[in-house]
Amino acid sequence: MNLNKKLQILFSFFLLLALSVRPSIALQERTRRIKYEIWVELDGQNKMLHGREKIIWTNQTQDTVQDMWFHLYYNAFKNEKSTMLQESKEESFGPLGMKVEDGEWGWIDIVSIKLADGRSLQSTIEFMWQDEPVHPGDQTVMRVLFPEPIMPGEDVQLEIDFQSKIPRGLQRTGYYKDSYFIAQWFPKPGVYEEGKGWNCHEYHLSSEFYADFADYTVHITVPDDFIVGASGNQIRATANEPEERVTYTFSQASIHDFAWTADPNFLKIERDFIADEEVSAEEYDEVSRRLWIPVEDVKLNDVKMILLIRKEHKKQINRHFQALKAAIKYYGLWYGPYPYETVTMVDPPFRTGSGGMEYPTLFTAGTSILRSKDVHSPEGVIIHEFGHGYWYGLCANNEFEEAWLDEGINTYSTGKVLAQAYGPGAFPVSFNRIPLNRFIEMPTYTDYELDRALGIHVVELDPITTYSWKFFNRGSYGLNVYFRASTCLNTLERLVGQDTMIKILREFQTRFRFKHPHTQDFIDVVNEISGRDLTWFFEELFFSTLNLDYGVSFLDSREKEEVVRGIFDKNGTKEELTSKKVENLRRGRKENNTQNIYITDVVARRFGEARLGGDVTLKLKIVFKDGSEEVRLWRGRERWKKFRFEGTSKVAYAQIDPEDIWLIDSNRANNSLRRNPSRSGIWKVTSQFFFFVQNFLQLVSGLS
Amino acid sequence: MMGIFKLFGLGFQTVNKKIKIAVYLWVVNLLFSLVVIAPLYFLLQSEFSRSLLENQIAKGNDFLIWMGDFIFKNRDFYPALLGWILVPLLLYLFFNIFLSGGVIGRIASRDEKTSLSNFLSDCGKYFYRFFRVFLISLIGFIVFFGVIYKLISALLEIWTENASTEWPLIFVSNLKFLIAVLLFSIARMFFDYVKIRLVVEDSKKAVRSTLLNFAFLGKKFFRAWSLYLLVGLVVVILFIIFILVHRISPQNGIFFIFLFLWQQLYVFSRMWTKMLFFSTEYHFAALNPNH
Numbered sequence: 001m002n003l004n005k006k007l008q009i010l011f012s013f014f015l016l017l018a019l020s021v022r023p024s025i026a027l028q029e030r031t032r033r034i035k036y037e038i039w040v041e042l043d044g045q046n047k048m049l050h051g052r053e054k055i056i057w058t059n060q061t062q063d064t065v066q067d068m069w070f071h072l073y074y075n076a077f078k079n080e081k082s083t084m085l086q087e088s089k090e091e092s093f094g095p096l097g098m099k100v101e102d103g104e105w106g107w108i109d110i111v112s113i114k115l116a117d118g119r120s121l122q123s124t125i126e127f128m129w130q131d132e133p134v135h136p137g138d139q140t141v142m143r144v145l146f147p148e149p150i151m152p153g154e155d156v157q158l159e160i161d162f163q164s165k166i167p168r169g170l171q172r173t174g175y176y177k178d179s180y181f182i183a184q185w186f187p188k189p190g191v192y193e194e195g196k197g198w199n200c201h202e203y204h205l206s207s208e209f210y211a212d213f214a215d216y217t218v219h220i221t222v223p224d225d226f227i228v229g230a231s232g233n234q235i236r237a238t239a240n241e242p243e244e245r246v247t248y249t250f251s252q253a254s255i256h257d258f259a260w261t262a263d264p265n266f267l268k269i270e271r272d273f274i275a276d277e278e279v280s281a282e283e284y285d286e287v288s289r290r291l292w293i294p295v296e297d298v299k300l301n302d303v304k305m306i307l308l309i310r311k312e313h314k315k316q317i318n319r320h321f322q323a324l325k326a327a328i329k330y331y332g333l334w335y336g337p338y339p340y341e342t343v344t345m346v347d348p349p350f351r352t353g354s355g356g357m358e359y360p361t362l363f364t365a366g367t368s369i370l371r372s373k374d375v376h377s378p379e380g381v382i383i384h385e386f387g388h389g390y391w392y393g394l395c396a397n398n399e400f401e402e403a404w405l406d407e408g409i410n411t412y413s414t415g416k417v418l419a420q421a422y423g424p425g426a427f428p429v430s431f432n433r434i435p436l437n438r439f440i441e442m443p444t445y446t447d448y449e450l451d452r453a454l455g456i457h458v459v460e461l462d463p464i465t466t467y468s469w470k471f472f473n474r475g476s477y478g479l480n481v482y483f484r485a486s487t488c489l490n491t492l493e494r495l496v497g498q499d500t501m502i503k504i505l506r507e508f509q510t511r512f513r514f515k516h517p518h519t520q521d522f523i524d525v526v527n528e529i530s531g532r533d534l535t536w537f538f539e540e541l542f543f544s545t546l547n548l549d550y551g552v553s554f555l556d557s558r559e560k561e562e563v564v565r566g567i568f569d570k571n572g573t574k575e576e577l578t579s580k581k582v583e584n585l586r587r588g589r590k591e592n593n594t595q596n597i598y599i600t601d602v603v604a605r606r607f608g609e610a611r612l613g614g615d616v617t618l619k620l621k622i623v624f625k626d627g628s629e630e631v632r633l634w635r636g637r638e639r640w641k642k643f644r645f646e647g648t649s650k651v652a653y654a655q656i657d658p659e660d661i662w663l664i665d666s667n668r669a670n671n672s673l674r675r676n677p678s679r680s681g682i683w684k685v686t687s688q689f690f691f692f693v694q695n696f697l698q699l700v701s702g703l704s
Numbered sequence: 705m706m707g708i709f710k711l712f713g714l715g716f717q718t719v720n721k722k723i724k725i726a727v728y729l730w731v732v733n734l735l736f737s738l739v740v741i742a743p744l745y746f747l748l749q750s751e752f753s754r755s756l757l758e759n760q761i762a763k764g765n766d767f768l769i770w771m772g773d774f775i776f777k778n779r780d781f782y783p784a785l786l787g788w789i790l791v792p793l794l795l796y797l798f799f800n801i802f803l804s805g806g807v808i809g810r811i812a813s814r815d816e817k818t819s820l821s822n823f824l825s826d827c828g829k830y831f832y833r834f835f836r837v838f839l840i841s842l843i844g845f846i847v848f849f850g851v852i853y854k855l856i857s858a859l860l861e862i863w864t865e866n867a868s869t870e871w872p873l874i875f876v877s878n879l880k881f882l883i884a885v886l887l888f889s890i891a892r893m894f895f896d897y898v899k900i901r902l903v904v905e906d907s908k909k910a911v912r913s914t915l916l917n918f919a920f921l922g923k924k925f926f927r928a929w930s931l932y933l934l935v936g937l938v939v940v941i942l943f944i945i946f947i948l949v950h951r952i953s954p955q956n957g958i959f960f961i962f963l964f965l966w967q968q969l970y971v972f973s974r975m976w977t978k979m980l981f982f983s984t985e986y987h988f989a990a991l992n993p994n995h
Contacts, residue, residue, distance in 0.1 A: 177868060265868070310869070311869075312869045312870065312871065350867075350868060350869060350870070368870055369869075369870050369871065369874065370874070432874070432877040432878045432881050433870070433873065433874045433877055433878075434874070434878070439947060439951065440947070440951075441951060443764070443767045443768075445767065445768050449766070449767075449768040449769060449772075450768055452768070452769065452772060453768040453769070453771065453772030453775075454772075456772060456773075456776050457775075457776055457779070653756060655756060666773070666776055667773050667776075667777060668757055668769055668770070668773055669751050669752055669755040669757045669770065669773050669774075669777075670755065671755070671756075671757075672755050672756035672757065673754055673755065674754050674755070674756065677749075677753035677754045677758075678753060678754075678758050678759065678762075679749065679753055679758070680758075680762045681752070681758045681759065681760070681761030681762030681763075682745065682748045682749055682752060682753060682758065682761065684761070684762060684764075684960060685748060685761060686741060686744060686745045686748060687960075687964050687967075689741055689744060690737055690738075690741045691964075691967045691971070693737045693740045693741055694733055694734070694737045694967075694971045695971070695974075696793075697733060697736055697737060697740075697792075697793065697796045698733060698971070698974050698975075700793055700796070700797060701796060701797055701800040702888075702892065703797060703838075703841075703845070704797050704798075704800040704801045704804060704838055
């Protein structure tokens, strides 16, 4: 190769390198297009928040942006014309408890909104409705118009004065007496999507949130006897002694929401997750080996854990920290190290309606005074809400439009972590808030079993990928995006293998951190990491309402007739075998102990509408009475397929999917068929129900 | 006046002399329960008897898997479920009114021996009177629970409305349950004595007996109620014994049969305590000169 050629190649190489490096730097910058600085003062007497907000928003698209849309979530609690309260009235899935009592409403007002140069945008404010059906009384989405458009790459700085009336504890936010949990409390811009405009949905009954990543600095002023917890790190506490107030300053980069809580009744406990103490070298090696990644990439960070817990729950402090440590450890080992310095775990203030919810670097759990040790509570909710930090928190999919990407993946991953850290848990049983697990032995279960039992019921209602507010009802939303999605992911795991599934989720997590991924992104990662085209899996199970149900519908063995009646050619002549001759011949065979040959027929059927695709086949196992086995594979496209065997033994049973890969199959009972029925289990269950009925009848007869 | 423990002893002896009645009651309970449970058995059989999942059911495994399947597959059956449960429930209720006549009649009878024919004869004799008492008792229950209990609940709710922790809620919900049980026991006891009066006096006047009972229990309420609660304590003790033995018993193999028999013994004990209530009340009423 001559020198010129070499130089050309070298030049091309560096050019490519430069081009590849530049976009990734730009992507990092693009992940944070907003800076917030917010000052807020809690007015406990009037249950108000007085706030001032400075926003710097960068146009990181190629579009010219004329306006800005904001979420004003607190207006969902303003009156019964809001989308949320209208939907709760229209909701068909049982009583909801979304009634707001007189005097307990919440709202948010923009007192002033100005550009950095002082020009007011107040006159341009209008409320918007993007979603169908339209609720024109809703005020949870506001738009302002810029006097000049914001060009690509330009910043706009806004200064907003606002007032929020805190609702009495309701949907994830509120107060009760002097206890506050404050979420979705400030004017928050939607997400600007290039070529599409502002993605800024109303606050629906069945939806959560979507916002851009930002750097937050928040100054919270409260009475000096309040204990405060918030997203991010507390960097300062400034006392104002004459007024008996304190201003806490919290800061955090690369998050897309900011929540906080204040309560004089909290106990605040800090502990550290020290990675080297919690994870052994052997555990690191094992993960490194399973996932084919260097040990250095598996190593976890130390994390400061902050717990705000109600005094009456202080006996459960250790339970809380143990669960959080397990979550940090296993989520970290499998899906990537937790990248933030702190995590705040909040035992929600009493009657603020804020339990079991996630925010970046902060989450609420929830427990009660009397708790059984056999039940995974509060451990389950702690692990679940921490886990959200990975999907909702770091990837930040649009929870309005693709809720399953957070809820479904997190329900699946919660089950894995719980199983690893704690094993199966018992069903809770209590009477008048007193746990009875010590006295009544309840069945134990692993999360995937519960997910499946719940998830199979909604297959014919809505696809998992339905927009949150467009599900048939709240039940369909919950069962689909949490449990059905989780069951499908558990099925996917069984299909591709546990280690591949971890790699898929780890890759999805790390590749799409800060990038608002979509369902197609997840499918692409699945295909890439598994090395198979599994798009059909998502088409059949996520995008459709097709039920998957394969089974064995027929099974029988019969003696092969070696000697039969009729006319047979023999040595040039025709010989008739009559019934009597046949009978004699058969008797003779029996007397000579000639071994019988049996013909066994098995029919596998596709009862449901969902079909397997790609390279996937279903295994059919046939076991004979002499212990021998046969295995056949079926692609499962047709409605049924018959398999025939000849052998010296009758069939004992046939089983489709003997490895239980297809967890999403809605009827596991028909996956196997035995020749001879068995009833011992049925008797056992029936007798238990029988006893229950006897006692129930006797109880009711007390009225007589 | 005879002490309540002696009265309890008398009642205890009477019940054990006429234990056959408890057997009749148990058989009726068994038959009704069989009618309710038979469709479930056949459904389970058709679903699982030829499936390998049946093995897991026998071992007590995969509870959610097979239960989830079963519920999903029979989801169209749910509207019929209410009728399936409600009809036998109502029939059992009315049948128990019928049987109560036999129970009290035989307890009050001087015959030492109990036969099915004289038991049924008493059932028939007192059924219409007891049915009218049942209708009156419904009014009584409405008063107790629709008015008295609601009033007490409302007062207790004032306390929990301003609670700052869960403790008041735990305390109040258990207190409300206790109050409900005690109110029920008072209502139940009251109408038991009405029935006993009808049998002892061989009267057909249910309303008159009810009104006279106010005077009777008005004077002897706390003694009568103490006796009633003493029998109630026996119910609780038997339940605790049942639960403790049930908890420590293995549930598989041959022990399953033991468990089933133990459960039936417990059901039988409930019939026995039902008789014990009537028996002690009868003796209390019979030994009271103002009755």
